[in-house]
Amino acid sequence: MKFQVFVILILVLSFVGCNTNKDQKDESQNDQDYYQFQRLDLSKYDLDATIMIPNETAGIGAAFKPQIIHEVSDYKWGIHIGRNFALYIEDYGDNSFRYLEVRKKLVENTAFKIEIIKEEKDQMLYKRKLDNSYQIFAVKKIGSVFYEFKSRDEGDNRKVAEFMYRSVKSFKNKNL
DSSP, rough: OOHHHHHHHHHHHHHHHHHHHHHHHHHHHHHTTTTEEEEEOOOOGGGOOOEEEEEGGGGSSOOOOOOEEEOOTEEEEEEEEEEEEEEEEEOTTOTTHHHHHHHHHHHTTTTTTEEEEEETEEEEEEEETTEEEEEEEEEEEEEEEEEEEETTTTOHHHHHHHHHHHHHHOOOOOTT
C-alpha cells in the first residue's frame, strides 16, 4: 500500500513539474517575442492594464520616454514614443460589436480601398491604398469594458504599424 501511494505521489509531482516547466517555457517564449519591447503599466492613468511598447532597440525612434496623454476620468488615452509611435485607446463600454462595425465600414470604404495585411479575431493591420499608409485597428476587452485601439489618422510606415500591432496584441488586464 505504501509503495502504491509513493508511486502515485511521484507521478503527481512529475506531472506538476512538467506543467511548471511548460508554463515557464511559455512565459520565456512570450518574453522572447517581445525582446524589443518594454512593459508599460497603465494603472496610474485610470486603466487597469499593461501593454508592451517598443523600446530604443526597435529602430523606430522609440528611444524617448513614453508620453501618456490622458485626463483624469476621461475615456481616451494616447501613447506616444518619439515622433513615430502614436497609439490611441478609447473606452467603448459594453459595445461588443465595435470591431465588426468598424471593420465593415473600412472594407466598404471606396475612397481609401484597404488591403488587410494581418487580422485576428479582434485586431487588424491594414494598408490604405490611396495614400500607401499602414493603420491598425483593434478592440480588446478587459473585464466588461471594450477598448478601441487605432493608429493616427495619417497612418504610419509598415515597420511602425507592425510594432503597434504587436503592442496591441500584448494589452491585458494588469492582474492577470
